[in-house]
Amino acid sequence: MPELVRYTRRDDVALITIDNPPVNALSPGVPESLQAAIRQAEADGEVKAIVLIGAGSTFIAGADIREFGKIVSGERPRLSLLPFLQTIEDSSKPVVAAIHGQALGGGLETAMSAHYRVIAPGAQVGQPEVKLGLIPGAGGTQRLPRLAGVIKALEMCAAGEPVKAHDAVAAGIADRIIEGDLLDGALTFAREIASAPPPKTRDREEKLRNALPMVFDFAREQARKKGRGMRAPLAAIDAVQAATQMSFEDGCRREAELFNECLYSNESKALIHAFFAERAVSKIPGISKETKTFEIRRAAVIGAGTMGGGITMTYANAGIPVIVKETAQDALDRGMNTIRKNYGATVAKGRLSQEAMDHRLSLITPQLTYDGFENADIIVEAVFENLEVKKEVFRELDKIAKPECVLASNTSSLNIDEIASATTRPQMVIGNHFFSPANVMKLLEIVRGKATGKEAIATSMALGKKLGKVTVLAGNCHGFIGNRMVGPYVREAQFLVEEGASVEQVNDALYNFGMAMGPLAMDDLAGLDVGWAIRKEFERHQKPGVRKPLVADLLYEQGRFGQKTGRGWSKYDANRKPSADAETAELIEKTARQAGIERRNVPDQEIIDRCIYSLVNEGARILEEGIALRAGDIDITYIYGYGFPAWRGGPMFYADTVGLKNVLDRIREFERKHGAEFWSPAPLLIRLAEEGRTFEQFDIEKEAAVLTS
Numbered sequence: 193m194p195e196l197v198r199y200t201r202r203d204d205v206a207l208i209t210i211d212n213p214p215v216n217a218l219s220p221g222v223p224e225s226l227q228a229a230i231r232q233a234e235a236d237g238e239v240k241a242i243v244l245i246g247a248g249s250t251f252i253a254g255a256d257i258r259e260f261g262k263i264v265s266g267e268r269p270r271l272s273l274l275p276f277l278q279t280i281e282d283s284s285k286p287v288v289a290a291i292h293g294q295a296l297g298g299g300l301e302t303a304m305s306a307h308y309r310v311i312a313p314g315a316q317v318g319q320p321e322v323k324l325g326l327i328p329g330a331g332g333t334q335r336l337p338r339l340a341g342v343i344k345a346l347e348m349c350a351a352g353e354p355v356k357a358h359d360a361v362a363a364g365i366a367d368r369i370i371e372g373d374l375l376d377g378a379l380t381f382a383r384e385i386a387s388a389p390p391p392k393t394r395d396r397e398e399k400l401r402n403a404l405p406m407v408f409d410f411a412r413e414q415a416r417k418k419g420r421g422m423r424a425p426l427a428a429i430d431a432v433q434a435a436t437q438m439s440f441e442d443g444c445r446r447e448a449e450l451f452n453e454c455l456y457s458n459e460s461k462a463l464i465h466a467f468f469a470e471r472a473v474s475k476i477p478g479i480s481k482e483t484k485t486f487e488i489r490r491a492a493v494i495g496a497g498t499m500g501g502g503i504t505m506t507y508a509n510a511g512i513p514v515i516v517k518e519t520a521q522d523a524l525d526r527g528m529n530t531i532r533k534n535y536g537a538t539v540a541k542g543r544l545s546q547e548a549m550d551h552r553l554s555l556i557t558p559q560l561t562y563d564g565f566e567n568a569d570i571i572v573e574a575v576f577e578n579l580e581v582k583k584e585v586f587r588e589l590d591k592i593a594k595p596e597c598v599l600a601s602n603t604s605s606l607n608i609d610e611i612a613s614a615t616t617r618p619q620m621v622i623g624n625h626f627f628s629p630a631n632v633m634k635l636l637e638i639v640r641g642k643a644t645g646k647e648a649i650a651t652s653m654a655l656g657k658k659l660g661k662v663t664v665l666a667g668n669c670h671g672f673i674g675n676r677m678v679g680p681y682v683r684e685a686q687f688l689v690e691e692g693a694s695v696e697q698v699n700d701a702l703y704n705f706g707m708a709m710g711p712l713a714m715d716d717l718a719g720l721d722v723g724w725a726i727r728k729e730f731e732r733h734q735k736p737g738v739r740k741p742l743v744a745d746l747l748y749e750q751g752r753f754g755q756k757t758g759r760g761w762s763k764y765d766a767n768r769k770p771s772a773d774a775e776t777a778e779l780i781e782k783t784a785r786q787a788g789i790e791r792r793n794v795p796d797q798e799i800i801d802r803c804i805y806s807l808v809n810e811g812a813r814i815l816e817e818g819i820a821l822r823a824g825d826i827d828i829t830y831i832y833g834y835g836f837p838a839w840r841g842g843p844m845f846y847a848d849t850v851g852l853k854n855v856l857d858r859i860r861e862f863e864r865k866h867g868a869e870f871w872s873p874a875p876l877l878i879r880l881a882e883e884g885r886t887f888e889q890f891d892i893e894k895e896a897a898v899l900t901s
């Protein structure tokens with residue numbers, strides 16, 4: 193077994209190195225070894241001071257997150273880190289924590305238990321536990337306000353954002369920036385302070401005094417807004433407030449109670465699931481580090497419309513030179529003006545320097561020709577959503593692009609195999625489905641056709657990371673993962689208003705569930721013209737006699753396309769603020785009456801169940817067909833692409849928390865009431881419910897044979 197903690201000596205300074213790759217998490221064995229090393233240094237008569245440092249690329253990224261699930265399931269007892277860290281603070285010899293990379297969560301709590309902290313200029317410190325539905329659980333809420341003051345501690349513990357090295361020093365969290373070699377600097381610092389009695393953070397009370405109650409009220413108000421529906425940020429605030437009201441020991445006891453409450457919550461289970469799911473998406477069976485990838489040094493985008501413009505910015509933002517091509521000068525000018533306006537707005541908000549904006553613009557070459565396309569390493573097509581138009585573009589690209597150029601389509605629903613068939617190199621053709629606005633939204637859905645080569649997939653996955661995206665691999669089907677599921681979701685919302693719920697009730701029910709916006713608000717944002725075009729394109733698949741939403745088409749025919757025309761399901765003012773539209777309500781009622789749809793009071797819970805379970809049922813089919821590799825991939829798609837609340841873990845994880853048997857019973861109830869066409873339960877859902885398993889436990893690789901047999 194490699195040593196998790198190493199004890200060495202540098203003359204009169206003990207050097208304790210935590211070495212638990214990849215991020216030096218405080219896994220079982222680490223706190224115990226750390227405690228033993230401190231005791232060894234104390235017993236060593238030659239040692240005057242102690243330096244605590246992390247091996248590899250970071251200090252300590254916190255408690256081992258994988259342990260939390262084991263504790264909650266009863267597999268392992270909860271071992272508080274607090275007493276181990278207390279040994280550091282109680283050391284009679286001064287301990288200097290030397291921070292590089294990250295000191296997060298239990299990592300910062302370890303550093304704050306030391307008597308001094310020195311920090312590399314590029315390092316960050318933070319208490320990100322709330323992002324896992326937790327609060328600091330090893331004294332962080334008690335020590336941080338003592339070092340940085342109540343306001344800073346509230347910010348860091350309730351929002352979870354890390355703080356850069358210079359800010360950490362300014363706030364009093366760290367004592368000195370070490371330019372150059374961190375260990376050398378830490379050893380020098382340790383010798384400077386070796387003879388002074390070690391100061392204990394827990395004894396520092398001055399920054400706790402005079403904390404006004406309104407500070408906590410304000411923090412709670414902010415937390416309720418930013419972490420809508422979440423408990424952990426409020427618990428973190430309660431714990432920091434306890435630091436101002438109680439002794440250190442009692443404050444730690446209060447922190448432990450609140451930590452435990454959070455640890456056993458669905459919120460924490462969901463966020464921990466999302467943490468690991470986000471990291472699992474990049475793991476693709478059959479693709480490894482050895483799979484060849486093409487280096488993307490130059491890109492080209494076709495179409496400077498809504499998506500093409502955003503994709504062009506995404507490349508420029510990542511420092512990749514990009515050509516953007518249009519068919520006409522006015523369309524090109526419009527596209528470039530939007531790009532300039534978007535960058536300008538970011539500069540005006542102070543989030544980008546003018547210099548950086550100029551640099552990004554200099555990387556973009558707008559043009560009407562294919563000049564230079566022969567040098568592009570990737571070409572992304574973002575023209576109209578029409579198969580023939582796209583095939584024509586790919587036919588052209590096949591003639592111009594170099595053989596190792598990735599040919600990507602941003603189609604949101606069309607068949608990648610059909611598009612690839614227009615070329616002589618289908619192995620290089622792939623979907624790169626960005627979400628609108630492409631330069632902002634974190635999700636990138638990579639769509640693999642049946643001929644897409646491993647190299648094109650591996651290149652797109654690696655490129656996604658470089659572009660700052662969370663990249664999910666999907667199989668080829670109508671709408672892929674995200675849009676295939678959103679179809680039934682919006683359909684149910686439309687049926688519900690025809691059955692008697694108001695537009696506002698449907699939107700509010702799902703907003704209160706935690707969605708970033710309600711489904712009809714989303715429809716208005718995407719454009720009712722877009723939904724109409726999709727319905728027309730797929731009209732031929734519509735079975736006669738099967739119910740279809742009626743009002744959406746009527747709104748479209750009246751030129752009410754949603755936000756872009758100021759009217760759709762709702763009315764919008766000049767600032768795009770929505771309000772109820774009495775005419776829409778009247779139109780819905782009249783249409784429903786004429787169609788013989790029974791109008792009734794629809795409970796909020798039915799709205800939530802019908803919309804969310806329509807996602808879940810379609811998600812189950814997507815999973816069993818292998819369109820998504822894992823339930824977690826679907827969850828990540830919905831969290832980053834569709835505003836699903838991360839604290840519910842994504843639609844599939846949410847269904848797991850409700851219990852698949854309960855979900856299935858409810859779906860069967862809907863099937864009886866609304867017909868098998870929409871509600872026949874997915875076979876995978878039935879099977880998992882019967883076996884008492886969860887979507888999370890389903891492994892397509894292992895179970896593919898069972899499914900296909």
Ligand code: 3HC
Nearest residue numbers: 215217253254255256257258296297298320328329330471
């Ligand atoms: N525990 C267990 N595994 C962890 C971990 C942790 N705290 N932090 C990261 N990992 C794992 C990841 O799952 C990943 O594993 P994989 O290679 O098998 O997929 C690997 O380490 C590398 O992580 P990333 O891919 O995220 O690497 P990056 O370099 O992009 O980011 C990081 C590094 C900024 C440290 C990021 O991983 C991170 O934010 N980690 C979580 C930090 C955190 O939330 N800490 C608080 C934990 S809770 C706590 O401390 C409670 C305490 O108060 C008692």
Ligand code: NAI
Nearest residue numbers: 495497498499500517518519523574575576577603604628
């Ligand atoms: P858009 O209509 O805003 O832009 C399309 C642009 O392509 C137009 O400016 C048009 O002039 C240009 N164009 C057409 N043929 C061309 C050619 N041969 N060469 C160069 N330029 C050409 O459309 P939008 O919304 O940007 O959609 C583009 C693609 O992105 C579609 O496939 C769409 O399904 C997909 N998409 C759209 C999303 C959205 O929210 N708008 C989200 C995700 C994907």
